[in-house]
Amino acid sequence: MKIDGIQSADCLVIGDLNIDLVLNGLRGLPELDKEILAQNYSVVIGGSGGVFTAVLSRLGVVTSIISKISNDFFGSFLIKELKKNGADVSNLVIIDSGETGITINLSYEKGKSQISSVKLIKSFNKSDIIFDKIENPRHIHFSSYYMMDGLKKDYLEIIKKLKQRNSKLTFSFDTNDDPTDTWGKEIYEIFRVIDILFLNRKEALKISRQPSLDRALARLGSYVENVILKLGKEGYLAKCGSKTYRGYCKNLKNEYFQDSTGAGDNFDAGFIYGFLNGFGIVKSLSIANYVAEKSIEYMGGVGPEEKFNKIKKNFKIF
Numbered sequence: 001m002k003i004d005g006i007q008s009a010d011c012l013v014i015g016d017l018n019i020d021l022v023l024n025g026l027r028g029l030p031e032l033d034k035e036i037l038a039q040n041y042s043v044v045i046g047g048s049g050g051v052f053t054a055v056l057s058r059l060g061v062v063t064s065i066i067s068k069i070s071n072d073f074f075g076s077f078l079i080k081e082l083k084k085n086g087a088d089v090s091n092l093v094i095i096d097s098g099e100t101g102i103t104i105n106l107s108y109e110k111g112k113s114q115i116s117s118v119k120l121i122k123s124f125n126k127s128d129i130i131f132d133k134i135e136n137p138r139h140i141h142f143s144s145y146y147m148m149d150g151l152k153k154d155y156l157e158i159i160k161k162l163k164q165r166n167s168k169l170t171f172s173f174d175t176n177d178d179p180t181d182t183w184g185k186e187i188y189e190i191f192r193v194i195d196i197l198f199l200n201r202k203e204a205l206k207i208s209r210q211p212s213l214d215r216a217l218a219r220l221g222s223y224v225e226n227v228i229l230k231l232g233k234e235g236y237l238a239k240c241g242s243k244t245y246r247g248y249c250k251n252l253k254n255e256y257f258q259d260s261t262g263a264g265d266n267f268d269a270g271f272i273y274g275f276l277n278g279f280g281i282v283k284s285l286s287i288a289n290y291v292a293e294k295s296i297e298y299m300g301g302v303g304p305e306e307k308f309n310k311i312k313k314n315f316k317i318f
């Protein structure tokens, strides 16, 4: 047990944490020299790593995050919110200068447009990870590879170092989008040493350079044991070992849709929740899909108590 009462983390996230400003109920796309109105907005935990950490904590897995924020208004807000969700914040790098990252999400039912200012995340590097401080997690999740400019060249070394301490440690990886649209091949070196890869449709096609999802899955699956492709409201397609799994969303009409920000991170957290509890692939995928489906019914990535109550009730778990 730690001094602040949080047990040592089962899952450690290394990745992006920032503020999400979500604007929804927008009538159109912004245009130069014009003002458009949103119906409402919310300021919430953002960054793929941040949402994953908070959701997994809420599901009951003690989760810690290593990321870089500033000692500013938004940084304090993130610490408070992460703690509220039961996450461990003791590994965060908090500096006195710079600005905590922010993403402005223009949320539409058909998708979203995002504007990010995340200098601190991009400057986060290997020296920000204090290996001696990391206790003994069972699982490591890396988020937003393409955002982590300062870390890109060091993933292999970090994984090797962590595996030396615990050979049973498992690793998951969600690249998210590549804002430079480069999709470099060097990422395959990392794929060789991780256990679970989460991608969405575009990421899978771009990274694999294949024309179809089936071919992307086959190619990626020759590097990673578990490849899970998230397909928005069409559900998911996965290859785990030699088996392929296809799952669908129930609410195809998107009734109750509010905002899809962080739906993919909800999916990842739902799956890792099942994985760490030993529920097996089928149940873990089904939890992941449900958690993600519920997440679009609420503003922001993490969402309120009501969402987690529905998940609990549906799966009669935690």
Ligand SMILES: Nc1ncnc2c1ncn2[C@@H]1O[C@H](COP(=O)(O)OP(=O)(O)OP(=O)(O)O)[C@@H](O)[C@H]1O
Residues within 6 Å of the ligand: 176, 199, 200, 201, 229, 230, 231, 232, 233, 234, 235, 236, 249, 254, 260, 261, 262, 263, 264, 265, 266, 267, 288, 289, 290, 292, 293, 296
């Ligand atoms: N209308 C919807 N839009 C997006 N995701 C949905 C929708 N309905 C259900 N989902 C669920 O959300 C999951 C996330 O899918 P998506 O393809 O958006 O991932 P992603 O692009 O990684 O998300 P993120 O924007 O959080 O990175 C889907 O697999 C599905 O379970």
Ligand SMILES: [Mg+2]
Residues within 6 Å of the ligand: 174, 176, 177, 200, 264, 265
């Ligand atoms: Mg994603």
